[in-house]
Amino acid sequence: MKEKQKILVFIDWYVPAYKAGGPIRSVYTLVENLHKTYDFYIITSNADIDGEVLANIKENRWTRQGNANVLYLPNKEQTIKRIKQEYNKIKPNKVYLNSLFSTKFTLMPLLAFRQKSSCVVVAPRGMLGQESLAIKPLKKKLFLSVAKMFGLYKNVYWHATSLQEQKEIKQVFGHKTNIKIAKNLALIPASFNPIKKKRIN
DSSP states (O other): OOOOEEEEEEOSOOTTOOTTOHHHHHHHHHHHHHTTTEEEEEEEESBOTTSOBOSSOOBTSOEEETTEEEEEEOGGGOSHHHHHHHHHHHOOSEEEEOOSSOIIIIIHHHHHTGGGGGGEEEOOTTTTSHHHHTSSHHHHHHHHHHHHHTTTTTTOEEEESSHHHHHHHHHHHOTTOEEEEOOOOOOOOTTOOOOOOOOOO
């Protein structure tokens, strides 16, 4: 049996966190749809978006959450050194960054994997749209300027969920960027049973 490829995901919050909404659901749905094809390892924080520490989780060590392996890191452990340590343990085939402007879960992984950028996939999740860029514009402009200056996005792959998002990525990072379009997946209910086709004689 062919060994499944390993995907290392970085996201600010993950289930049982829920207050950040869409980004959490996107990654959870990705895992639930594709876990039979890929092994998912998720590095995230130990809190929800409001800073409330999550209940009933095991911090600072790998644990099983649904169909993914999850590492809930407290703030003091969210470091480039720790990111590199976990990468070297897992040896993933791809790194998936589910954000664009996260310091701990986008910028630090990009710095950690500068020499491995061809294995990194970035999902901006609509953050390059005009409405999103209009929120805290100076901070975001500075973030993008620094990232470009150090070539942090050079050779990465981009995950766009629509033609519009593909256009937004090219407007900011140029028309030679490597972009793959894949729509957000729908969550398959746990009770779902595909209908078996019957042969008609």
